[in-house]
Amino acid sequence: MTEAGIYVHIPFCLTRCGYCDFNAYAGMDHLMPRYLRSVLAEASLAAPAWAEERVISIFLGGGTPTTMAPADLRSLLVHIQDRFSVDPAAEITTEANPDTVDQASLEALLTAGFGRLSMGAQSFDLSVLRELERVHTPDSVRRAFGAARDAGYLNVNLDLIYGANGESVESWERTLWETIALSPEHISAYALTVEPATPLGRRIAAGQTPEPDPDLQADMFVVACELLRSAGYAHYEVSNWAKPGYECRHNLGYWERRPYLGLGAGAHSYRDNARWWNVRPPEEYMSTVERGELPIGGSESLEPQDAYLEEVFLRLRTLEGIPASWIDDDRALPFLASGLLEEDFGNLVPTERGMLLLNELVLALAGS
Numbered sequence: 001m002t003e004a005g006i007y008v009h010i011p012f013c014l015t016r017c018g019y020c021d022f023n024a025y026a027g028m029d030h031l032m033p034r035y036l037r038s039v040l041a042e043a044s045l046a047a048p049a050w051a052e053e054r055v056i057s058i059f060l061g062g063g064t065p066t067t068m069a070p071a072d073l074r075s076l077l078v079h080i081q082d083r084f085s086v087d088p089a090a091e092i093t094t095e096a097n098p099d100t101v102d103q104a105s106l107e108a109l110l111t112a113g114f115g116r117l118s119m120g121a122q123s124f125d126l127s128v129l130r131e132l133e134r135v136h137t138p139d140s141v142r143r144a145f146g147a148a149r150d151a152g153y154l155n156v157n158l159d160l161i162y163g164a165n166g167e168s169v170e171s172w173e174r175t176l177w178e179t180i181a182l183s184p185e186h187i188s189a190y191a192l193t194v195e196p197a198t199p200l201g202r203r204i205a206a207g208q209t210p211e212p213d214p215d216l217q218a219d220m221f222v223v224a225c226e227l228l229r230s231a232g233y234a235h236y237e238v239s240n241w242a243k244p245g246y247e248c249r250h251n252l253g254y255w256e257r258r259p260y261l262g263l264g265a266g267a268h269s270y271r272d273n274a275r276w277w278n279v280r281p282p283e284e285y286m287s288t289v290e291r292g293e294l295p296i297g298g299s300e301s302l303e304p305q306d307a308y309l310e311e312v313f314l315r316l317r318t319l320e321g322i323p324a325s326w327i328d329d330d331r332a333l334p335f336l337a338s339g340l341l342e343e344d345f346g347n348l349v350p351t352e353r354g355m356l357l358l359n360e361l362v363l364a365l366a367g368s
């Protein structure tokens, strides 16, 4: 059987963060029962076409899945386990916002089978959190993390964002030290990106907020690489670090181009060089499923050259890299000489400097 992942999109949030471009909504909690029924129905509709796949990871993302009651998330997981061939050792993750969990809810989630928790911390600098329009405080991250440990969680990720307006390298260093002090098993750190159709994008367009400075973000990336390495975290993907054995299997599946099924509004799926995605507005998603139809909003098949470029790009994001035999020597040698690539057991792997120039690197190596 082929290994696959399942992603479930839960679009509800406490409030809307100013930089967020995800399919997420605040003030729509009244839709939760109907949305849950729709996801269950979609899972039932989709399952027969995935009978040959062994599911090795399930990931609830959003949005903020933990705005829904643990009992609802449990029934969702049971429903999926009943309809798909879920490996007994599958990695099962839920994202969480610090203000939506406490020890009791986390105990219930752990008992239900959500063995991995991914928490949006973003920063331990209150002014950065305010700039990002996050509702939580550094204290609520510490509290929620402690509650996760008290509940028995042994596999926790903290998400961080760097490069918000006003954040200095020193502030970012303090955030990294605070994160390291908590000793999560996994850390994701992303440079803040600006999407035009967000409040932050509009403030920048109106000249009210400066754009993130790419040079400063590059400096912050280098600081993250140094501090997290010194704290024992392996840098296994451009934006992801883990203690040995705690790499996220689900996200590795995206980079390794493992098939995945997306359930929920706007969720994307991939299999055999074909991608398809669900309709994005929750109302349209729910009414389509209620008619007994799969809520597919669009699809595309990758041409061989595009599939190859995508594979090179995704694999070069990870420590695994690509087989050296895929690339002509005369293309690879200049990057090996300049220290953007290195060779590791017959694979070409980007150095941390190379990760900063990944797009250019991929086009130079594999572009036509």
Ligand code: SF4
Pocket (backbone or CB within 6 Å): 012, 013, 014, 015, 016, 017, 020, 021, 022, 024, 062, 063, 064, 097, 120
């Ligand atoms: S909590 Fe996450 S998904 Fe929700 S609005 Fe904020 S960034 Fe977006």
